[in-house]
Amino acid sequence: MTKRYPDGTVAVDRLSLEIPDRAITVLVGPSGCGKTTTLRMINRMVEPTEGTILLDGQDVRRQPVNTLRRSMGYVIQNAGLFQHRTIIDNIATVPRLLGWTKQKARARAAELMERVGLDSALAKRYPYQLSGGQQQRVGVARALAADPPVLLMDEPFSAVDPVVRKGLQDELLRIQDELGKTIVFVTHDIDEAIKLGTKVAVLRTGGRLAQFAPPAELLSAPADAFVEDFLGADRGIRRLSFFPSADLELQTAPIVPIDADAAKLASRATAPYLLVTDLDGRPLGWSEPDRLTAGAIDPEQLLDFGRPFLPGTDSLRTALDGAVLSPAGWAVAVDGEGRAVGVVSQQVIGEAIRAAHSRVAEQAEVKAGR
């Protein structure tokens, strides 16, 4: 569709997107690229000049506008809460509009507060008494209240600080895992787009689509210089987020407990570095073998072991990060309880990256060959 304003400005130019069901589609681009306008055309807050929007095959203009809007959750920057209503009544807004009884709407609202991680003690508070992050959670709960199949999110997390933003993003992914909504998410933050999107549409100024692809494809094969530039630096490193760490070959030989005896230490002396663990198996730090004396290992003297990774759960990016953070050049793999299950060198991670690349290339060939 196209949106042209009376003064001749074209906000969205012949955009055509097929938004996948029950997945997060992110519209990302610099300011003035028409991403918010596009979002608002879906619930008809902005009417397209040309073109149609089909929802499950039906033109969105076929039903009354307020019925359409009540069937789509909407989350906005700064939450846009009703400052004169309590938190629970804010969340109950759309159910009340749909004619639910006050009691039923509030019961539903209380259920949603729990789902988005809000303390039930906040129910009777007013928006001004909440932090920005809490307000944004209320905004998400309010959008979900009538259980709409579609969720429209307009830069919902851009006004909160990075730590809170990360928490909200993780929470959204968790909720999406449980609920499986069709979400259209607008942001100007490419990292947010890559983290959240099942598919990402990159828009350029003037409302033209530059690329519409899954995030891994965006990072490996940007369509043009604009997309590449917009993705920014470290594209290669960031792409590692999409490679699993499950296949990394872990070594256990260089791991020694803090109470290891002299014989054990001597038997491991060929390794360049040894990882010392506490009696429960949790990593304490790295050391060169000849600096360790049996029975007198001082945890204070050990080298930092960086950030450990969970094999299988974390990506190669986390593993590589752990390896380059540690002066020893090795990454530590831990289980869910934080016990060291193995170590892996930068070289081995490097080989895994090369293997992952060639796997992707093979898949691309298979796809192209069809």
Added chain:
Amino acid sequence: MSGFFDLPSDLQHSWQGLVGLHLREALLPVLAGLLVSLPVAQLCVRFRWIYPPVLGVTTVLYAVPSLAFFVVLIDYFGQSETTVMIPLALYSLVVLIPSIVDGVRSVPPETLAAAQAMGFGPVRRYFQVQLPIAVPAIIAGLRVATVSSISLVSVGMLIGNQGALGNMLYAAQTYHRPALAVNAVLTIAALGILADAALVLVRLLLTPWMPRKGTTR
């Protein structure tokens, strides 16, 4: 010597009676002004271009002396309370319309967008979102309009004892009893302060959602 609250019989009211009359003559016009201002202000919000001419008209009305109004209105309503109250109602517009317009405009744009996106029609949005959020600004306007109306009622004495407590000022001259004038001034001032306090209380009751001084997030 008569007491401080004993009034000459030609005032036709006790002191309490005059207080009641005074309040009625002062508050009814403000109420009428509010009822007129709400729709006019809403028009000014919706159609921005009519706001400046509306402001111009209310300012001109405010500049017309009440005596001039009385001269015209006596032909229609005689020397009555109505003749006193109509100018007072018109005067209140100059304060009420801008305060309602400012109040409605102070609703954050994302709140309005959220209301629209959730399926609020224009009428519902006005009554359930814009008007409640405008309450603090509207009451701020009402406070000014009410206090000024309470003091202005006194001019009604010029058209034959329609000034409620103001009539005591005239009686003070006629009977050489300056105490009556002091009484009138003090009573009018007290009414103004009490009415103002009452409105502040109403505001506090209507807006539990406003940040209070001394509370933090």
